[in-house]
Amino acid sequence: MYFGTDYYPEHWVYPYAGTPEEPESRWQRDAELMVAAGINVVRMGEFAWGLYEPEEGKYDFDWMKRAMDVMANAGIQVMLGTPTAAPPIWLARKHPEILPLDQNGLARHEGTRKAYCMNSSVYWDYCKKIITELATALGKHPQLIAWQIDNGLGGHETESSFNEETRRDWHAWLQAKYETVERLNEFMGTRFWTQIVTRFEDVPMPMKSPTVYNPSLLLDWMRFSSDTIVAFVRMQADLLHELTPGIPVTNNLRALTRCFDHFDVADVLDFVGIDSNATIKTKSAENACGMDMLRSLKKANIKTPGDDGGFWVVEQKANNVNWQEVNSLVRPGVVRLFTYQAISRGATGVLYFLWRQARIGSEKFYGGVLTHDGRGENRVYKEISHIGDEIKLLGPILQGTSVAAEACILFSHENEWAMEHGPQPNRYFNQREHNQLFYNALHDRNIPVDFARPTEDLSRYKLVIAPSLKLLAGGEADLLKLYVQNGGTLVSTFHTGLVDEHHIAPDNGYPHDLTDLFGMEVLEFDPLPPGEENHLTFKGAFPTSHLHPAKLWCDLIEPKECQILATYAKDFYAGRPALTMNTFGLGKAIYIGTMSHQHFYYDLIVWLRQLCNLFPLLKVPDTVEVSLRQKDDTRIYFLLNHQNSPVRIQFYKPMHDFLTGTVLQGNYDLPPHGVLVLDERMAQKQGPAA
Ligand code: GLA
Numbered sequence: 001m002y003f004g005t006d007y008y009p010e011h012w013v014y015p016y017a018g019t020p021e022e023p024e025s026r027w028q029r030d031a032e033l034m035v036a037a038g039i040n041v042v043r044m045g046e047f048a049w050g051l052y053e054p055e056e057g058k059y060d061f062d063w064m065k066r067a068m069d070v071m072a073n074a075g076i077q078v079m080l081g082t083p084t085a086a087p088p089i090w091l092a093r094k095h096p097e098i099l100p101l102d103q104n105g106l107a108r109h110e111g112t113r114k115a116y117c118m119n120s121s122v123y124w125d126y127c128k129k130i131i132t133e134l135a136t137a138l139g140k141h142p143q144l145i146a147w148q149i150d151n152g153l154g155g156h157e158t159e160s161s162f163n164e165e166t167r168r169d170w171h172a173w174l175q176a177k178y179e180t181v182e183r184l185n186e187f188m189g190t191r192f193w194t195q196i197v198t199r200f201e202d203v204p205m206p207m208k209s210p211t212v213y214n215p216s217l218l219l220d221w222m223r224f225s226s227d228t229i230v231a232f233v234r235m236q237a238d239l240l241h242e243l244t245p246g247i248p249v250t251n252n253l254r255a256l257t258r259c260f261d262h263f264d265v266a267d268v269l270d271f272v273g274i275d276s277n278a279t280i281k282t283k284s285a286e287n288a289c290g291m292d293m294l295r296s297l298k299k300a301n302i303k304t305p306g307d308d309g310g311f312w313v314v315e316q317k318a319n320n321v322n323w324q325e326v327n328s329l330v331r332p333g334v335v336r337l338f339t340y341q342a343i344s345r346g347a348t349g350v351l352y353f354l355w356r357q358a359r360i361g362s363e364k365f366y367g368g369v370l371t372h373d374g375r376g377e378n379r380v381y382k383e384i385s386h387i388g389d390e391i392k393l394l395g396p397i398l399q400g401t402s403v404a405a406e407a408c409i410l411f412s413h414e415n416e417w418a419m420e421h422g423p424q425p426n427r428y429f430n431q432r433e434h435n436q437l438f439y440n441a442l443h444d445r446n447i448p449v450d451f452a453r454p455t456e457d458l459s460r461y462k463l464v465i466a467p468s469l470k471l472l473a474g475g476e477a478d479l480l481k482l483y484v485q486n487g488g489t490l491v492s493t494f495h496t497g498l499v500d501e502h503h504i505a506p507d508n509g510y511p512h513d514l515t516d517l518f519g520m521e522v523l524e525f526d527p528l529p530p531g532e533e534n535h536l537t538f539k540g541a542f543p544t545s546h547l548h549p550a551k552l553w554c555d556l557i558e559p560k561e562c563q564i565l566a567t568y569a570k571d572f573y574a575g576r577p578a579l580t581m582n583t584f585g586l587g588k589a590i591y592i593g594t595m596s597h598q599h600f601y602y603d604l605i606v607w608l609r610q611l612c613n614l615f616p617l618l619k620v621p622d623t624v625e626v627s628l629r630q631k632d633d634t635r636i637y638f639l640l641n642h643q644n645s646p647v648r649i650q651f652y653k654p655m656h657d658f659l660t661g662t663v664l665q666g667n668y669d670l671p672p673h674g675v676l677v678l679d680e681r682m683a684q685k686q687g688p689a690a
Contacts, residue, residue: 001395002077002305002349003388004041005034005369006315008358009067010051016359017374026374027067030355031074033376037369038388041305042071043314043351046081046151047113049130050088061137068143077305078143079250079314079351082134082236084127085151086113091126098123100161103208114152117161118232119169131236135243145305147249148273148314149236153229153265154258160225162205171200173224187502188216215422216503219471222417226260234268248303252314255290261413263453266297271304272311275353277321278338284625284642287338289439291345293411295403296451304348309402312349313342319367319380330367332379333673336387337640340675343394344627344638346403352384390659394677397658401629401636405448406614409438410466412453418471418499426527429495429552434467434595438491441601445609446616446626458483462612468495471503477513484517485585489612491604492518493592494525494555510555511591518591519561519582526554526573535569536578536596542566542607548600550578555593562591620649624670639676646671655680 009027017026045064053059068078092099092110099107100117108115116123178184181200190196192214197203206213206221237249248270256262266272274294278287295311302309318335320327339350356370371378419431442449454476458464464483484490497511506512510522534550542565550568557577566579578593617626618637624647625640641647646669654665655678
């Protein structure tokens with residue numbers, strides 16, 4: 001298990017620390033404090049280009065080598081960033097064409113970070129040069145165990161640029177995709193408002209325009225911009241693999257909030273690295289959902305340092321952030337709780353952002369492990385040292401364990417892009433909120449969840465939930481059918497199969513290519529404004545704990561072979577199906593034609609659990625989050641109390657707690673923000689404590 005922090009040695013030299021005689025002397029003290037806190041890895045250097053190469057072609061990596069040597073003496077490993085997220089000022093002054101142009105064609109200027117166009121060949125060449133020099137100078141340092149490529153991909157809304165070189169690449173991308181301009185016109189539907197082109201070079205970039213672009217063009221633009229980011233990452237990954245074979249590469253991804261295909265980026269990386277922004281207001285299930293999404297980006301061919309598998313949190317917030325309206329302190333125990341949440345969901349490395357509150361720059365009031373004074377007497381340092389002690393105990397036990405899920409939620413960026421751009425049937429519909437309703441219901445019943453693209457092999461899952469796949473490619477529909485045919489249970493919803501991969505609506509009924517799977521057809525759909533509701537009337541054995549509303553969207557379903565589980569209660573479609581189930585091959589295809597409140601999804605999961613033989617990990621009160629890491633017959637449970645008050649848990653069988661070494665049986669009060677890491681097998685061997 002790696003336990004670490006993001007360290008900026010360049011911030012801690014004279015005059016900000018150290019002395020004129022020994023400007024770097026503080027580094028030693030930092031390393032001592034790190035060791036005392038149980039830290040065994042640091043990430044460094046992701047913004048250091050301007051110090052590595054203060055003038056073009058004049059390199060200085062010695063200072064970083066000295067910092068790595070200090071870490072070596074302390075037994076701390078190092079992850080180095082490639083510094084391409086912060087090009088030096090001289091580069092932008094010499095080559096202003098690298099600056100990214102926005103939708104208005106205006107440059108976003110140098111002087112901060114991320115001011116580069118990822119289609120610029122000049123920028124690519126400079127990146128290759130600095131990475132080659134860096135890897136040559138430091139790549140063989142014994143402390144180096146991983147690379148982080150760039151930093152915060154797509155951050156500060158830099159996913160797309162509108163430079164002339166972007167235009168060139170865009171046209172080449174379109175040509176590779178469509179081959180002939182006739183095919184492009186056909187699939188993009190350029191007859192609409194007769195925006196027909198006769199040459200690829202005439203296809204516009206979606207710059208500021210009087211009104212909305214054709215969604216087909218926008219969708220391709222998003223794919224192209226995403227491919228640009230993937231190519232930029234691949235260029236760096238290939239170079240690093242060549243220069244430092246065996247050293248894995250990663251990036252610090254966010255919970256799928258940025259506009260590029262995170263699955264594609266993860267394919268290029270050796271392991272997934274993430275930023276976790278868990279702060280005081282974070283809802284535990286939302287954070288868990290983000291972690292599960294990110295873990296799911298890479299399910300095979302994972303190569304982490306130490307071959308532990310899983311993923312790393314390369315930036316786990318240590319305390320308050322600085323970008324909220326009000327940046328309150330993270331309460332005692334909460335950082336520990338979120339650290340365990342990450343570990344419980346598969347993290348094999350957790351690094352806190354950042355080691356010490358910087359005295360300089362725009363992030364100086366961002367909470368760190370150390371406060372500005374650097375003494376190591378502060379609350380957060382003590383808390384993190386305590387976690388460090390625990391991790392030393394847990395590391396060997398967790399070795400080789402991972403999270404296994406039998407339920408899966410489908411997610412695709414292309415689908416989300418199709419819902420975000422252009423006019424929509426209901427602007428109040430939000431795909432992430434819809435996903436979260438299903439996720440919460442599984443999470444709160446302690447059923448582990450993976451996420452997957454619809455193109456993945458789903459056969460390992462007993463239950464697949466596919467909320468609102470508006471964009472459904474022909475191949476994707478076939479894979480869903482195959483999954484059900486072979487015995488899977490699929491749940492789909494309204495807003496499914498309304499367009500194909502070209503953003504063309506079907507002429508053979510909704511959901512596109514799936515009417516046979518669901519044994520019904522959606523003839524029309526009625527989007528409802530917020531506050532206006534219909535209701536569901538249930539038939540048969542579906543458990544209903546509440547009166548369930550139908551909100552935001554009501555599909556008008558024409559049943560064919562399907563069984564009707566619920567109907568609408570009112571309006572001109574009263575009595576028509578709202579919830580259906582169809583047997584298809586060996587499996588079941590369930591369709592929910594509307595959106596409801598959270599209670600409905602809880603009821604749904606209770607029903608589906610029985611239908612699919614899914615079992616909750618442990619029976620505990622709803623407010624306790626439970627996750628499991630396992631390997632062969634080792635099963636390690638994590639119980640997290642996200643409440644500010646104690647929760648009483650009843651253990652029917654003895655459970656051994658790794659953190660305290662005690663055996664728990666009968667009633668136990670899990671304290672506010674408390675954590676338990678339990679094992680059933682060892683408890684049985686040891687028997688209850690006296
Ligand atoms: C991201 C970046 C960090 C830092 C934090 C601040 O995580 O990677 O460099 O700027 O944001 O929130």
